[in-house]
Amino acid sequence: MSNHSPIGKPIPIDVIEESLYEIRRKIYPRSVSGLFARWRLILVFATQLLFYGLPWISWNDRQAVLFDLIQRKFYIFGLVLWPQDVIYLTLLLILSALALFLFTAIAGRLFCGYACPQTVYTEIFMWIERKVEGDRFARIRLDGEEWPWGIHKWRLKITKHFLWLLIAFWTGFTFIGYFTPIETLGAAILHLSLGPWQTFWLCFYSFATWGNAGFMREQVCKYMCPYARFQSVMVDKDTFLVTYDKVRGEPRGSRNKSADHTTLGLGDCVDCSICVQVCPTGIDIRDGLQYMCIGCGACIDACDQVMEKVDYPKGLIRYTTERAIEEKETNQSAIRHILRPRVLIYIAFITVLTSAFLISLVTRNPLRVDVMRDRGALAREVDGVRIENIYRIQIMNASENNMNVQLKASGLSDLRILNSQGELVTEIAVGPASNLLIPVKLSTTVGAHEPGNYPIHFDVIGKEVSGSELIIRTRDEKSSFIIPR
Numbered sequence: 165m166s167n168h169s170p171i172g173k174p175i176p177i178d179v180i181e182e183s184l185y186e187i188r189r190k191i192y193p194r195s196v197s198g199l200f201a202r203w204r205l206i207l208v209f210a211t212q213l214l215f216y217g218l219p220w221i222s223w224n225d226r227q228a229v230l231f232d233l234i235q236r237k238f239y240i241f242g243l244v245l246w247p248q249d250v251i252y253l254t255l256l257l258i259l260s261a262l263a264l265f266l267f268t269a270i271a272g273r274l275f276c277g278y279a280c281p282q283t284v285y286t287e288i289f290m291w292i293e294r295k296v297e298g299d300r301f302a303r304i305r306l307d308g309e310e311w312p313w314g315i316h317k318w319r320l321k322i323t324k325h326f327l328w329l330l331i332a333f334w335t336g337f338t339f340i341g342y343f344t345p346i347e348t349l350g351a352a353i354l355h356l357s358l359g360p361w362q363t364f365w366l367c368f369y370s371f372a373t374w375g376n377a378g379f380m381r382e383q384v385c386k387y388m389c390p391y392a393r394f395q396s397v398m399v400d401k402d403t404f405l406v407t408y409d410k411v412r413g414e415p416r417g418s419r420n421k422s423a424d425h426t427t428l429g430l431g432d433c434v435d436c437s438i439c440v441q442v443c444p445t446g447i448d449i450r451d452g453l454q455y456m457c458i459g460c461g462a463c464i465d466a467c468d469q470v471m472e473k474v475d476y477p478k479g480l481i482r483y484t485t486e487r488a489i490e491e492k493e494t495n496q497s498a499i500r501h502i503l504r505p506r507v508l509i510y511i512a513f514i515t516v517l518t519s520a521f522l523i524s525l526v527t528r529n530p531l532r533v534d535v536m537r538d539r540g541a542l543a544r545e546v547d548g549v550r551i552e553n554i555y556r557i558q559i560m561n562a563s564e565n566n567m568n569v570q571l572k573a574s575g576l577s578d579l580r581i582l583n584s585q586g587e588l589v590t591e592i593a594v595g596p597a598s599n600l601l602i603p604v605k606l607s608t609t610v611g612a613h614e615p616g617n618y619p620i621h622f623d624v625i626g627k628e629v630s631g632s633e634l635i636i637r638t639r640d641e642k643s644s645f646i647i648p649r
């Protein structure tokens with residue numbers, strides 16, 4: 165017997181069409197305590213203290229960290245970055261990527277398990293969920309059919325979502341506060357005078373946090389995060405990963421606590437499935453390394469507690485390497501393989517780039533000058549005695565101090581710089597973190613030079629006043645001067 169395809173060819177009856185999408189099975193992770201749970205908690209606190217706290221810190225009468233997209237200036241404490249400083253951002257991104265590669269080569273998805281925003285917010289949301297609805301079995305019962313929708317269930321669900329939305333809103337508000345001064349933003353929300361874009365992004369980030377940490381959870385790690393997919397090419401036999409010790413654990417099976425499992429032919433795994441119950445992505449680590457494992461270590465904590473209860477040595481699930489398991493090595497000896505070629509290459513790149521980044525940051529000249537010869541205005545003779553070319557000079561003061569800037573021109577004899585009112589340009593005041601665009605006329609004496617195109621220099625000297633200290637900044641900008649026939 166056979167079916168027929170749309171083009172008429174028979175399809176064998178044993179070909180089964182499978183859906184591309186797996187139906188989601190809701191996960192109810194059980195709470196767990198232990199060393200890795202404590203580390204997760206510490207990192208949740210540390211990252212959130214940093215994220216929520218930074219926009220409220222002031223520096224020189226302004227927000228210490230502010231990415232002002234409208235003014236196109238990034239303030240990071242004493243540092244003011246302009247669009248021209250995009251190289252620093254590029255270097256930072258490359259360094260972050262290299263650091264991620266390095267951590268992954270040494271210890272797998274450390275970032276995912278402890279510091280990724282998705283993990284951190286899911287952790288916070290799960291903590292609220294546990295406080296409101298109870299631990300795993302209470303939540304399964306609450307969502308089950310035997311618990312009908314009544315006042316109690318509504319109260320728990322509304323409380324949970326209210327708290328989730330509160331956190332999500334504060335997260336969205338804080339995030340926007342990195343781009344708009346947070347105090348102004350807070351005042352605008354209180355006075356209901358938020359602009360349309362601010363309203364859009366506030367709602368967007370709040371709902372994204374609520375949706376990702378409240379509902380999507382492990383789906384983001386499994387299906388949306390590209391890192392999960394390519395991590396396998398960054399790990400090798402010497403990478404420390406959360407691993408189930410198959411050699412020690414198998415064959416798994418339940419047994420009496422008093423029974424000698426070796427005589428029963430059993431390994432150390434009592435098949436209690438607690439490691440699966442605590443897993444936030446709902447996987448069974450005993451099936452081997454899987455791309456869904458975020459390396460959070462919850463199964464290690466859970467299994468260690470089980471091992472303690474049955475009086476077996478801890479570490480049936482542990483951070484170890486594939487080589488250590490195969491060759492029955494201890495972690496102390498597995499550490500010897502950490503410094504392998506790929507790790508050394510990452511360390512070398514990170515060291516070189518970090519040094520380049522720091523040196524260029526320390527030696528950065530906050531005085532920037534751009535000279536543009538006005539090609540629209542022709543060189544002209546003024547009163548028969550001077551020949552004049554027009555320029556537009558942009559002076560940027562990327563420091564946090566006032567700067568007095570002197571302009572001089574060289575390359576031809578008797579060069580004079582005049583402003584648009586015809587006055588001699590001597591010193592120009594440029595405020596902190598600001599820029600000026602000034603049109604100037606540069607002139608020389610008629611007849612002093614043959615007609616032609618002459619290279620000239622604008623020598624710019626900036627006097628930066630930092631407290632009682634005077635710092636001299638200099639720039640030498642090239643341009644050209646045309647003497648017509």
Ligand code: SF4
Pocket residue numbers: 408413416432433434435436437438439440450466467470480481
């Ligand atoms: S928690 Fe440990 S003992 Fe229990 S099933 Fe998992 S690996 Fe086996």
Ligand code: SF4
Pocket residue numbers: 406439442443444445446447448449456457458459460461462463464
């Ligand atoms: S398998 Fe273990 S380490 Fe991996 S995600 Fe699940 S609980 Fe975390």
